[in-house]
Structure formats: structure tokens, C-alpha cells
Amino acid sequence: MNLEARKIEFVQEFLKLQNEEAVSRLEKILRKEKNASNERIFEPMTQEELNKRIDKSESDFRNNRFKSSSELLAKYE
Template sequence: MNLEARKIEFIQEFLKLQSEDVVSRLEKILKKENYTSGEIAFEPMTQAELNKRIDKSESDFLNNRFKNSSELLAKYE
């Protein structure tokens, strides 16, 4: 069986699924595979976007709009 036939067979079986949990697990597997194989398109920020983000971060810090690491860790303990 060639790759195209296997894909079609997989899609047909996938469409028969009734379990949302199974669909979610398959989505996670697909995302992980796409990420590790480099198929996800990565678009770096432009210099202007980076500078804007830095300016906002500095402004947030000066105006006490931030959380320190201990506050973040406490949230997840």
C-alpha cells in the first residue's frame, strides 16, 4: 500500500471516530510530529516588532505590571 492510499485509509478511519478524547490525542501527536519535523512555519519577528515588544516590556516593568518568578511558581504549586 502506498503512502497516498494509507493517508486516505487513515482519514476514513479518523472520520469514524466518536471519542473527543481520541481526536484530541491524535491532534497532539500530529502537532508534536509537525513541530519536531520542522513542518510548522516559523516567522521571526521583524526588528520593529522586537523593538516594540522591548519598549512595552520596559514600560510594564517601570509601572510595576509584572510578576516575579516566585509569584509565578506559587501559582502552579
């Protein structure tokens, strides 16, 4: 059985479910898989992008455009 046929069969069985707890568990699994899939798509930045980000960060620091760690922590307490 190919993947498309398996997915169709799964959806048909899912639609027959009457147990809300089972639906919730399957939703949780789907979200978990979706998040894991998104993490695998991660593309690292190029050396040029990294250097530009470093330059901007250094410029922001020189021009006092930053928050200290204590300011950040206070925001979330």
C-alpha cells in the first residue's frame, strides 16, 4: 500500500472516531510531528549573513540599542 492510500485510509478511520480523548491524542501526535518536521527544514545562514548580523549587533551595542539580561529577566518575572 502506498503512502497516499495509507493516508486516505487513516483519515477515513479518524472520521469514524467517537472518542474525544482519542482525537485529542492524535492531534497531539500530529502537532509533535509537524514541529519535528519544521525543525528538520532548518537552513543555516551563510558566512556573509553571519558577518552582517555580527556587524549589526556590534553597531547596536555601540549605539546603546540593547537590553541587559536583568532587564530581560524582569520582563518575564
